Amino acid sequence: MxxxxxxxxxxxxxxxxxxxxxxxxxxxxxxxxxxxxxxxxxxxxxxxxxxxxxxxxxxxxxxxxxxxxxxxxxxxxxxxxxxxxxxxxxxxxxxxxxxxxxxxxxxxDAKEGIAYPAHVADMCPGLPAWEALKDCAQKFATAETLPAGRLVDYPADWGTPGADRMTGLDLPFKAVPAGSEGALIAELRASTEKGSPLLITFWQPHWAMSAYDVKFVDLPVGEEACFNDPAWGPNPNAVNDCDFAPTxxxxxxxxxxxxxxxxxxxxxxxxxxxxxxxxxxxxxxxxxxxxxxxxxxxxxxxxxxxxxxxxxxxxx
Known part of the structure; x- marks a missing residue:
């Protein structure tokens, strides 16, 4: 753009x-x-x-x-x-x-989505395809989320877009809201420095996209029907089974x-x-x-x- x-x-x-x-x-x-x-x-x-x-x-x-x-x-x-x-x-x-x-x-020129530091692709073969998350969710699990994987979502005041997509796509992840933007950055920094798994709701423009080599998961293209019609998309029982709408x-x-x-x-x-x-x-x-x-x-x-x-x- x-x-x-x-x-x-x-x-x-x-x-x-x-x-x-x-x-x-x-x-x-x-x-x-x-x-x-x-x-x-x-x-x-x-x-x-x-x-x-x-x-x-x-x-x-x-x-x-x-x-x-x-x-x-x-x-x-x-x-x-x-x-x-x-x-x-x-x-x-x-x-x-x-x-x-x-x-x-x-x-x-903006984009939002479900994202991960580039090194995480080695831990979850098949990324960036969203289907890969079905088979490697336990690699993202913590004591707080077991047996589900952990998704670090936006702070609660920003809504629950990450959680909505985990439900919509029927992915075995529990969304945990970050406390702030700074907490999201701390998660990216820690994952990059330790080489640990991380799935996170994130956006661009943001300096961290480059600093931590952040990649977006490829989700089904977001369109209006996805948010209103459960029959649309890969999960016939839920809405939000797609990417964010164009921002x-x-x-x-x-x-x-x-x-x-x-x-x-x-x-x-x-x-x-x-x-x-x-x-x-x-x-x-x-x-x-x-x-x-x-x-x-x-x-x-x-x-x-x-x-x-x-x-x-x-x-x-």
């Missing part, structure tokens, strides 16, 4: 900033901060762009699966990285009710955003983030130990020609 870059399609405009176009600059715009590093990067870059336009910004920790009621109520004002393959039903309900408005695609990553806001902060709504609508920009920042934070604020500030300073046209187009 062709990667998009911040503001390449936007021309820088000239003129002076008009306060009326900015709206209520005395009131802070509250951006939702969820549980993974890539989302922190996407959110802080957007927030710093809003600050450059003259806004006050607050970064508010919010549960990814249940933040949409707060957004509909105007307690949160935008979420910058929503994954279509793992979004709660409440999102659609709030959009339909009129309290939440979609702001378009973020632009990341779209998008942005959304409180529906009152454009009325209260017109230029901010335009900035967030036109804002995009590429894999090539996001993934190195994630590595600087999770591997090199920089704070999100440090990494994003350095990126903003070095890439003004990339993001500033988006701000200028909305404010001048």
């Amino acid at each position: 062709k990667l998009t870059y911040l503001g390449l399609a936007l021309a820088s405009l000239t003129g002076s900033v008009h306060a009326a176009d900015l709206g209520a600059t005395d009131d802070p715009i509250k951006l939702a901060v969820n549980e993974w590093t890539g989302q922190h990067v996407s959110t802080h870059v957007a927030g710093e762009m809003l600050k450059a336009a003259g806004y006050k910004v607050e970064y508010v920790t919010a549960g990814y699966m249940n933040m949409y009621q707060a957004m509909s109520d105007g307690e949160l004002h935008a979420a910058l990285e929503i994954w279509s393959s793992n979004v709660s039903d409440d999102y659609a309900k709030q959009v339909e009710a009129g309290g939440v408005t979609e702001l378009g695609d973020l632009g990341l 779209r990553i998008f942005k959304a806001s409180w529906s009152g955003l454009a009325d209260k902060w017109p230029a901010a709504a335009e900035i967030l609508t036109n804002y995009t983030m590429s894999v090539e920009d996001q993934q190195p920042l994630m590595g600087q934070i999770d591997v090199d130990g920089q704070s999100v604020e440090e990494a994003v500030a350095a990126w903003m300073a070095a890439n003004e020609a990339t993001w500033k046209p988006v701000v200028d187009a909305a404010t001048k």
Whole structure:
């Protein structure tokens, strides 16, 4: 997929900033901060762009699966990285009710799936074919899961997509939710360093995909019928017997955003983030130990020609 870059399609405009176009600059715009590093990067870059336009910004920790009621109520004002393959039903309900408005695609080329470090293929002959997991599940077993194999799933707040696929494909694995994104990384690191078996729910873009040579299991192609019709797919008795649906990553806001902060709504609508920009920042934070604020500030300073046209187009 062709990667998009911040503001390449936007021309820088000239003129002076008009306060009326900015709206209520005395009131802070509250951006939702969820549980993974890539989302922190996407959110802080957007927030710093809003600050450059003259806004006050607050970064508010919010549960990814249940933040949409707060957004509909105007307690949160935008979420910058929503994954279509793992979004709660409440999102659609709030959009339909009129309290939440979609702001378009973020632009990341993304994939989610069931994954393993490359060395695990030697322990489970037949990988990456999903059928291979039927015969080698006990190699992934722990005291917690015996006799089933162990799948390290997403943190509980992110839903249960890994568990859903183990059930859908009738695989002898028990899904154990990780405590956080950091816990998922710790599992990949430990498996790679020890050469131990690991099956994990994971995604790209993520710096760990390269650092730990992570591969995806080949699952039946995800399509709408798989999620609604048990008769579809290899297991006639269950839904979710397929891969994740093709993933779209998008942005959304409180529906009152454009009325209260017109230029901010335009900035967030036109804002995009590429894999090539996001993934190195994630590595600087999770591997090199920089704070999100440090990494994003350095990126903003070095890439003004990339993001500033988006701000200028909305404010001048």
